[in-house]
Amino acid sequence: EPEVTQTPSHQVTQMGQEVILRCVPISNHLYFYWYRQILGQKVEFLVSFYNNEISEKSEIFDDQFSVERPDGSNFTLKIRSTKLEDSAMYFCASSEVQGNSPLHFGNGTRLTVT
Amino acid sequence: SQQGEEDPQALSIQEGENATMNCSYKTSINNLQWYRQNSGRGLVHLILIRSNEREKHSGRLRVTLDTSKKSSSLLITASRAADTASYFCAQDMNRDDKIIFGNGTRVHILP
Numbered sequence: 283e284p285e286v287t288q289t290p291s292h293q294v295t296q297m298g299q300e301v302i303l304r305c306v307p308i309s310n311h312l313y314f315y316w317y318r319q320i321l322g323q324k325v326e327f328l329v330s331f332y333n334n335e336i337s338e339k340s341e342i343f344d345d346q347f348s349v350e351r352p353d354g355s356n357f358t359l360k361i362r363s364t365k366l367e368d369s370a371m372y373f374c375a376s377s378e379v380q381g382n383s384p385l386h387f388g389n390g391t392r393l394t395v396t
Numbered sequence: 397s398q399q400g401e402e403d404p405q406a407l408s409i410q411e412g413e414n415a416t417m418n419c420s421y422k423t424s425i426n427n428l429q430w431y432r433q434n435s436g437r438g439l440v441h442l443i444l445i446r447s448n449e450r451e452k453h454s455g456r457l458r459v460t461l462d463t464s465k466k467s468s469s470l471l472i473t474a475s476r477a478a479d480t481a482s483y484f485c486a487q488d489m490n491r492d493d494k495i496i497f498g499n500g501t502r503v504h505i506l507p
Contacts, residue, residue, distance in 0.1 A: 286438075313493070325439065325484060325497040337493040373438055380493055381426050382446060385486075387438035 284308045288374050288388035295364055295395055303359045303391045305374030314357045315375040315385065316349065318342065325373070331357065332380070364395045402485055406502040415472040417501040419485030420465075428461055428468045429486040429495065439484065442470075477507045 287306045295301050307314050316328040329339045331349055348360045357376075361368055371392050375385040402419050409415055419428070427446045431439040445452045445461045445468065452459045458471040472479055482500045489496065 315495075317497075324499045325433075327494050327496055330493045332493065340494075371436075375439075381488065382444065384429060384441035384444055385431075385439070385495060386441070387431075389438045390436075 286374055286376055286386050286388035288372075288391050290391060291389065292392045293394070295393070297366055297395055298363050301361050301364055301393065303361075303372050303374075303393070305357045305359070305388055306355050307357055307374065307376030308378075308386055309355070311376035311378050311386070313337075313377045313380055313383075314349075314351070315377075316359045317373045317375065317387075319371045319373065319390075321370070328359070328372075361393075364393075366395050369393055369395045402483070402498045402501045404501060405499070406504070408504040408506060409475060410506050411475060411477055413475055415475050415479070415503055415505070417470050417483055417503070419468045419470070419498050421468075421485070421487045421498075422466065423487070423489060425463075426488045428459075429488060430457075430459060430468075430470050431484045431486060431497070433482045433484065433500070435481075442483075472503075475503075475505045477505050479503060480505045 289304045314331040318326045327340050328343045330337045346362045350358050371390040373387050373390045375387045377383040377385050427444050429444045430442045432442055433439045443454045443459050445459050456473045461468045482502050484500045485498045487496045
């Protein structure tokens with residue numbers, strides 16, 4: 283069964299550094315998402331992306347965050363200048379269509395900011 | 397906040413018993429989805445119930461939806477130790493391209 287893959291599985295970075303989290307969504311999916319989960323807590327929506335542009339974003343997704351689909355397969359989340367509070371699991375998800383379509387999640391990237 | 401709430405926050409039951417968890421939400425929805433998360437892993441979709449449906453089954457899972465009360469429940473029948481996980485409800489809103497997750501219920505099935 284096709285799956286969403288995320289790399290790396292664990293990223294350690296120093297405060298103030300830029301990080302890029304990578305995702306390969308399922309190939310025929312059109313909608314892409316990033317979510318964040320601080321350890322053991324709720325799953326928070328960051329951003330949705332369709333047709334090469336952001337369709338929705340949350341208050342968390344400020345100017346420090348950006349997303350890109352640089353080619354036909356990858357979907358990336360960039361954090362320009364990481365803060366300690368950015369430490370979390372970051373999950374990428376994709377869905378085939380909008381509405382009445384489940385999300386397929388990757389296994390996440392654990393980001394640790396020191 | 398648009399976020400839904402699940403209750404209970406945590407649930408421990410003996411293997412073989414039924415596990416029930418509830419989800420309340422605040423805004424109108426297109427559908428309500430339930431996901432499962434094993435520790436340290438991604439979320440796995442379990443079941444989707446549309447706003448015009450009242451009940452749905454999938455194997456040992458039964459989901460109900462009451463749009464008048466803005467609530468849903470997930471029942472796991474004949475629970476197994478392997479059902480130990482966190483379970484999240486998620487609202488697919490009518491007008492926004494985002495799916496909002498609740499806080500989750502941690503379920504522990506005792507062997």
